[in-house]
Amino acid sequence: MVGTRFICAVHGKLQPQADPVKAPPDPMIGPQPWEARTIWLQDWCRLDYLKYEAYPITCFENQEFLVYLEGRLYGLEESRLESELLHLAHCALSPENRITSLTNWLRAADGDFLIFILHKKTDIISVVNDLFARLPVYYSWDDRILVISRDLQYVRQKKTARLDPMSLTQYLVFGFPLGQKTLFEGIYTLPPASLITIDRQHCRADIHRLLRHNLEELLPPPGNVHDHAGHLVDLFRVACANRAAGSGKNIVSLSGGLDSRAVAACLKRENLPVAAATFLDHRAGNIADFQTAGEIAAHLHLPWHTFYLAPPCDRASQTLLRLKQGANNLEMNFILNFLDGLVRTFGSGLTCFTGDGGGDTLGESRPYRRLSTPASLMHYLMERYRIFPLRLATSLTGVAPQDFVMVLADLLASYPERTMTRKYQHFFCLEVATKQYHEGEDRNRQYFWSVSPFYAPRFFEAALSCPDDQKFGLRLYRQFLGILSPGLENLPYADWGAPLGSWKFALLYAAKNLSRKQPQLTRSIKHLFRSSPGRAPHPYPVQVLTKQLSACPSLAAYFSVDALKNLVGRIDTLTIGQQWTLFTLTSLMEELSAQENGAPRPGLVSGASALSTSPLPHPAKRSEEKIQRRSQGSAIR
Known part of the structure; x- marks a missing residue:
């Protein structure tokens, strides 16, 4: 995934390692060429990035600070960007009103960003993200080594983390892990409006929420x-x-x-x-x-x-898995063709x-019925947003339902x-x-x-x-x-x-x-009405799920085999969302096992190319041509 990679030893030194930043080998993963660069390298920390030419990363330094910005601050003239970031750096270093100054700065900032500030004299590093965590950031921390990255796979590889049973259950019920959790044990998302402070002199690393939204x-x-x-x-x-x-x-x-x-x-x-x-x-x-x-x-x-767009395919699924590590449901794999088409056009x-x-x-x-107690709120959320019922989800993962509710x-x-x-x-x-x-x-x-x-x-x-x-x-x-x-x-x-x-x-x-x-x-x-035109179950996830069940023993490390066989055996009774959600998790398990063992992925089938050149269905083509004449746009085939 494009963006920042950071690792540091809060005390001691890092193990010698090869350059961790590599351009993606798959031409489907974004535009070319890619730039991999190390911004800061010492025996106890390193800051790298991976980007294509147009991706916004700004870095500068003076005698006192090194400042690194991934993303953009909106409404700020480019000529003022460096002075604004230096002002933020001085706020981060202020010993008396540091939190207040940073909070006030963040309240006034409009942007999608991740900022690193290194004070050269003290080796204190401050990391700040935006008010809504618009750029997802992941981290792991084991009392000595802190890893922060925009690339979840990078953090996972440094942490060698397994999938987390509670997160898997939450994903099956809601479609995503709750709070700061990711799908991986010991790896978390950085909350919105957060400050990470790394103080080498005192062997400390702290995370502080500068702002919390209170509606x-x-x-x-x-x-x-x-x-x-x-x-x-x-x-x-x-x-x-x-x-x-x-x-x-x-x-x-x-x-x-x-x-x-x-x-x-x-x-x-x-x-x-x-x-x-x-x-x-x-x-x-x-x-x-x-x-x-x-x-x-x-x-x-x-x-x-x-x-x-072409039908869902194995290549797009693998690409999306590598990029987002399950944070995107694989039902969205088709969108990569659209994104690739936009880049090739514009x-x-x-x-x-x-x-x-x-x-x-x-x-x-607001909710559509009266909620007066925490229990009524939880019940409504699990009704309104659920993909799998809690009973089915916990039968797969082995998590106790009462623990999920707690x-x-x-x-x-x-x-x-x-x-x-x-x-x-x-x-x-x-x-x-x-x-x-x-x-x-x-x-x-x-x-x-x-x-x-x-x-x-x-x-x-x-x-x-x-x-x-x-x-x-x-x-x-x-x-x-x-x-x-x-x-x-x-x-x-x-x-x-x-x-x-x-x-x-x-x-x-x-x-x-x-x-x-x-x-x-x-x-x-x-x-x-799940079999209505355009919403009928697609054979791709169904076929692959069936193959994975018979060819991927690694699924048993996370799911009950009996419960999984029962679900796959009645796959036609599942909703489209349930099929794709289950397929996303089993494919992630298969991908992790293949990476650990260096083995091929036996469950997946080959798919189609990026942009379809086949004719449109006649009703769609007639409608599109009619609108096309009025809008004077250009069709990309």
């Missing part, structure tokens, strides 16, 4: 829905403009939803150079999304680039805008909010974002820089401060879109085939809310 501190401002939408548009314009600064190629990953259209409209409104890109999967399963994206591009008069110097976080900030984030209860108790409603919103807007949205977007950064203006701190806090009743029925979102580009709110919301404010949307919204009060009902309905 109960966000008080609703006065004003009606139009007032709030107008204020949010002003903040959003600044966020979009700052993230586009310095980039001549701004590409919006455009879907038929609300979030990406808001980003595209804002960039267009600011007269920034922007184009839209949309993919159609190999089954045309997202055809409604694809068609609506074309209508949005035409409405905004944007160039629209279309990509037609080059790696593009800035890709996503709509991540839009629904969390502008949509309803860990979940401890996590929710650690949130600073007091009410169950706000704790739910914290889980919805921050826990899920850190472990799913940010990890997903970080995959994109292996190819190009990826941003979401919804995570600009001022916008994020202002949007979450707006009254919940103004967000009901997406009223606030409708006003927001109408101010950005009049008429945009009247284009269909692709998921429901109806524009905001229409009677059809109102009926579907009411029905959806009723089903969200009882998530099991929604799950049962979806399961009934």
Whole structure:
């Protein structure tokens, strides 16, 4: 994975080692050429990075400090960057008001970043990440050796860690490990707004949370829905403009939803150079999304680039496993073809805008039924977000269900909010974002820089401060879109085939809310229609799971063989999400075993090429051609 690798001995010396930074051998893993460089090397620590030419890493030093920045600080002129980072370095060294100074700096900073500061005289190293942990960072610490990296595989190899049974169970239930946990024992994610201090003179390393998001501190401002939408548009314009600064190629990953259209409209409104890109999967399963994206591009008069993707394949699955080590579900392996196509079309110097976080900030984030106790909150979360029922998950991993519940209860108790409603919103807007949205977007950064203006701190806090009743029925979102580009709110919301404010949307919204009060009902309905076009189970994970069960004895080290055989034996009764989640974990186990033993991977099958050149299904092609003529975009085959 692109980015930083750091290892140090808090006391003693490091073992001599070969250069740990190597360019990826697989041409599918991002643009070429790659640069591997050592920034700082002593007998007790080393700081390296791996990057392609356009990836943002800045490093400078003077007589007092060495300062290293991975990522970007937005809204800051390039001429001021060095002085701003030196100011941060002096804050980190201040003995009296160090924490206060760093906290105040972080509150004012808008960026996606990881910063290292080395004070040369004392060998004190300070490490700071951004307010939302937008760049996932992993670390391990064994009282002597501290490893910090943007590459989870690098930390795992230094730690030689096994998979963690509790994390596997959480992944099966929620789709991600909770809190700071990763899938590996003894390896953790760095929380948002954290400070790591390494003090060699006193043989210490400490982690301190500078800020914790408390949603109960966000008080609703006065004003009606139009007032709030107008204020949010002003903040959003600044966020979009700052993230586009310095980039001549701004590409919006455009879907038929609300979030990406808001980003595209804002960039267009600011007269920034922007184009839209949309993919159609190999089954045309997202055809409604694809068609609506074309209508949005035409409405905004944007160039629209279309990509037609090949079916899931073994090569893409292996690539995604190596990049994210299970932090991305392998159901997303097809997206690598899209990312590769964007690089080949626009080059790696593009800035890709996503709509991540839009629904969390502008949509309803409160629970859909009353939660009055911690037990009711836990029960609702395990209903609303579950992939596998807890009973099935624990039968696979051997974790006691009561231990799972206890860990979940401890996590929710650690949130600073007091009410169950706000704790739910914290889980919805921050826990899920850190472990799913940010990890997903970080995959994109292996190819190009990826941003979401919804995570600009001022916008994020202002949007979450707006009254919940103004967000009901997406009223606030409708006003927001109408101010950005009049008429945009009247284009269909692709998921429901109806524009905001229409009677059809109102009926579907009411029905959806009723089903969200009882998530099991929604799950049962979806399961009934799992064989609808584009959502039928794909044979690829089913075939490979069957092979893995018979050819990969290493699975027994983590899963009950009997429970796994039972699941694979009735694989057709599992939902698509369950199949891919199970496949992700078994493939990771297989990959780890192959790396440890130097053996081939027996369970996987060969797959297809990167971008499909086969004809589209006729309905999709006719729709695409119709939209293409209006948007005057270019189709990439």
